[in-house]
Amino acid sequence: MSDIVLELKNVNRVFGQGDTKVQALDNVTFSVKRGEFLLIVGSSGSGKSTLLNMIGLLDKPSSGQVFIDGTNTTKLSDNKISAFRNSKLGFIFQFSNLLADLTVLENVMLPRNIQRTDQNAQKQAIELLRSVGLENQMHKRANKVSGGQAQRAAIARGLINHPAIVLADEPTGNLDSVTAETVIQLMKSMAKKLNQTFVIVTHDRHQFGEVDRIITIKDGRAFEGEDVPPKMELTV
Amino acid sequence: MDYRVQLAKRMLSNKKGSLIGAVLAVSIGILVIHVNFVIFQGLYDAIVRDLSSYRFGDVLVTDEESFITKSDIFLVNWFERIPYVEAATPRVQSSAAINVTKNGKLIEEFRVPVIGVDPFRDPRVSTAHETVTDGQYVFSRNSVVVGSRVVSDLGNIKVGDSLQIKITDRRGEDQIRRFIVTGIVTSPGGQGLDSEIIMHIDSLRDMLDRDGETGEILVKLNDPDKASDVKNYFLRTFPNDEFKAETIEESAEAALSGFRSGIAMINMIGYFGMMSSAFAVVTIQMMLVSSKTREVGVMRAIGAKRKDILIIFIVQGMMIGALGAGLGTAMGLGYTFYAKETKMTFAGSIPLEVSYDWEKVIQTALMAFSLAVIASIYPSYKATKLQPVEAMRYV
Ligand SMILES: Nc1ncnc2c1ncn2[C@@H]1O[C@H](COP(=O)(O)OP(=O)(O)O)[C@@H](O)[C@H]1O
Ligand SMILES: [Mg+2]
Numbered sequence: 054m055s056d057i058v059l060e061l062k063n064v065n066r067v068f069g070q071g072d073t074k075v076q077a078l079d080n081v082t083f084s085v086k087r088g089e090f091l092l093i094v095g096s097s098g099s100g101k102s103t104l105l106n107m108i109g110l111l112d113k114p115s116s117g118q119v120f121i122d123g124t125n126t127t128k129l130s131d132n133k134i135s136a137f138r139n140s141k142l143g144f145i146f147q148f149s150n151l152l153a154d155l156t157v158l159e160n161v162m163l164p165r166n167i168q169r170t171d172q173n174a175q176k177q178a179i180e181l182l183r184s185v186g187l188e189n190q191m192h193k194r195a196n197k198v199s200g201g202q203a204q205r206a207a208i209a210r211g212l213i214n215h216p217a218i219v220l221a222d223e224p225t226g227n228l229d230s231v232t233a234e235t236v237i238q239l240m241k242s243m244a245k246k247l248n249q250t251f252v253i254v255t256h257d258r259h260q261f262g263e264v265d266r267i268i269t270i271k272d273g274r275a276f277e278g279e280d281v282p283p284k285m286e287l288t289v
Numbered sequence: 290m291d292y293r294v295q296l297a298k299r300m301l302s303n304k305k306g307s308l309i310g311a312v313l314a315v316s317i318g319i320l321v322i323h324v325n326f327v328i329f330q331g332l333y334d335a336i337v338r339d340l341s342s343y344r345f346g347d348v349l350v351t352d353e354e355s356f357i358t359k360s361d362i363f364l365v366n367w368f369e370r371i372p373y374v375e376a377a378t379p380r381v382q383s384s385a386a387i388n389v390t391k392n393g394k395l396i397e398e399f400r401v402p403v404i405g406v407d408p409f410r411d412p413r414v415s416t417a418h419e420t421v422t423d424g425q426y427v428f429s430r431n432s433v434v435v436g437s438r439v440v441s442d443l444g445n446i447k448v449g450d451s452l453q454i455k456i457t458d459r460r461g462e463d464q465i466r467r468f469i470v471t472g473i474v475t476s477p478g479g480q481g482l483d484s485e486i487i488m489h490i491d492s493l494r495d496m497l498d499r500d501g502e503t504g505e506i507l508v509k510l511n512d513p514d515k516a517s518d519v520k521n522y523f524l525r526t527f528p529n530d531e532f533k534a535e536t537i538e539e540s541a542e543a544a545l546s547g548f549r550s551g552i553a554m555i556n557m558i559g560y561f562g563m564m565s566s567a568f569a570v571v572t573i574q575m576m577l578v579s580s581k582t583r584e585v586g587v588m589r590a591i592g593a594k595r596k597d598i599l600i601i602f603i604v605q606g607m608m609i610g611a612l613g614a615g616l617g618t619a620m621g622l623g624y625t626f627y628a629k630e631t632k633m634t635f636a637g638s639i640p641l642e643v644s645y646d647w648e649k650v651i652q653t654a655l656m657a658f659s660l661a662v663i664a665s666i667y668p669s670y671k672a673t674k675l676q677p678v679e680a681m682r683y684v
Contacts, residue, residue: 139592154299
């Protein structure tokens with residue numbers, strides 16, 4: 054198995070045409086190693102979510118390629134992409150991650166049930182819920198738990214299929230700073246414990262403290278590190 | 290349980306309002322069809338029942354041209370030897386003129402149909418004797434029973450009055466005789482012999498100068514489904530007598546053909562009602578789908594295929610259909626049971642002949658179920674078209 058879990062090659066994403074044309078991603082190229090805890094930062098509207106949607110196969114690049122775990126995903130059919138998302142990716146969104154009609158436990162089991170290979174699904178889900186500290190909440194309906202608990206359940210759900218990458222778009226954007234801190238620590242400790250790759254989008258870099266790597270997005274372009282090169286600043 | 294079925298069930302049970310609305314729409318569609326059936330098929334069957342029991346029996350035998358000359362006792366005995374036959378009875382029909390006089394002065398002459406019955410055999414075939422509301426049924430040669438409508442036409446005659454009846458015999462000569470009124474008949478819904486005068490069959494034969502002749506033989510069966518068999522057996526046994534034999538469906542045809550197209554019309558209206566229930570299901574399912582936009586987005590993101598989303602909402606449609614069909618059928622059968630137990634009447638007169646048509650009950654339930662599922666196809670398809678990114682943009 055290669056050490057590279059994610060590779061973007063010249064990814065462009067253009068919304069609209071003519072006057073309303075927006076270049077949301079501009080020739081983005083980078084790769085991510087297994088086990089990396091990667092932060093994607095940038096101001097609002099810079100293209101972070103668009104980039105994460107590319108990696109999450111929720112949207113297709115206008116041009117360029119996305120390789121996940123060595124597979125070029127650009128040409129996959131809708132069904133293949135669904136299966137790919139299910140087995141290779143875990144998702145944590147900002148809001149209402151969980152299905153309100155199910156219990157916390159059922160939500161965590163859902164990716165496994167969708168896969169229809171539900172051996173041990175319940176056992177593993179309970180184990181994960183224990184490790185995110187939700188063992189006492191798991192039979193509650195998902196809309197009856199707090200925002201922080203919902204995010205922790207989403208982390209457990211994101212991990213249950215042992216994905217190549219866990220993706221999170223502003224996972225703490227909806228939480229108070231204390232709760233945000235515990236959720237961030239949880240992601241970090243899970244990443245370390247499981248050697249799990251995380252790609253996390255945030256506009257608040259400081260909440261996260263020490264991380265393996267940072268990519269900054271500005272006007273759709275990706276830069277290694279926390280700072281945009283001065284040359285770039287000048288041209289803006 | 291499959292997670293899609295589980296989700297469908299939870300989504301529905303967490304949206305009680307929509308669920309109840311959709312289930313009621315389906316079940317009311319079914320109820321309307323049941324009510325229509327009870328009333329209109331019940332009325333139709335009541336008319337057939339009354340025509341059979343008052344006038345035609347299950348099988349009616351006449352002569353192709355004139356009167357039956359074969360012995361009525363012979364024919365009745367012949368029929369009664371068949372195991373399916375409960376009883377048979379001869380009748381003669383004619384028409385009479387009755388003078389209405391006041392203070393000895395002739396006011397009016399009425400023409401009234403007359404039926405001659407065998408006082409001993411007729412009650413075993415026809416329920417006409419049960420419609421006597423005053424006095425008793427025909428029992429002797431000089432007594433008559435008068436229908437209630439004739440009574441009021443003649444100016445309120447009473448039991449015990451005498452009535453002068455004029456009948457033209459086979460040679461064209463008027464025969465006049467006096468009879469004692471021994472009874473008055475009024476049938477529920479006026480379907481019986483309310484417009485007739487009923488007398489002893491031999492008195493009428495006498496006046497017509499047709500001794501030993503018979504107008505018709507009414508045959509009552511203990512199994513009405515065997516009417517055609519009995520009729521055909523009879524016609525085969527007497528090929529040279531120019532008999533005419535008809536089952537009740539045939540003899541009642543003239544009275545019922547218009548009614549049947551009316552029923553077809555009413556059924557059409559019922560099915561249109563069902564169609565509008567289906568449109569209600571479409572609307573409610575569209576609402577359910579759009580309220581689950583975000584959930585669908587999350588499911589798609591974590592790997593649910595289009596097909597899975599389709600299945601979730603189609604299964605919802607099946608649940609709505611099954612609950613609606615169950616409830617509607619229960620309500621319909623409840624109404625049918627009520628109508629039967631309370632001996633419901635049509636417009637307060639004819640007692641409806643209420644029956645359970647299980648084939649139709651099942652057919653209606655299946656149709657309602659299928660319509661609910663079909664109605665879910667478009668909303669479910671719409672749900673599969675939701676793109677995960679789009680779906681999650683709505684917060
Ligand atoms: N579906 C879309 N249609 C049109 N423009 C879009 C769409 N999605 C994003 N954009 C545009 O692309 C740019 C980047 O958006 P986004 O990736 O959401 O930014 P961020 O997540 O960094 O705040 C913005 O200018 C936004 O308006
Ligand atoms: Mg964003």
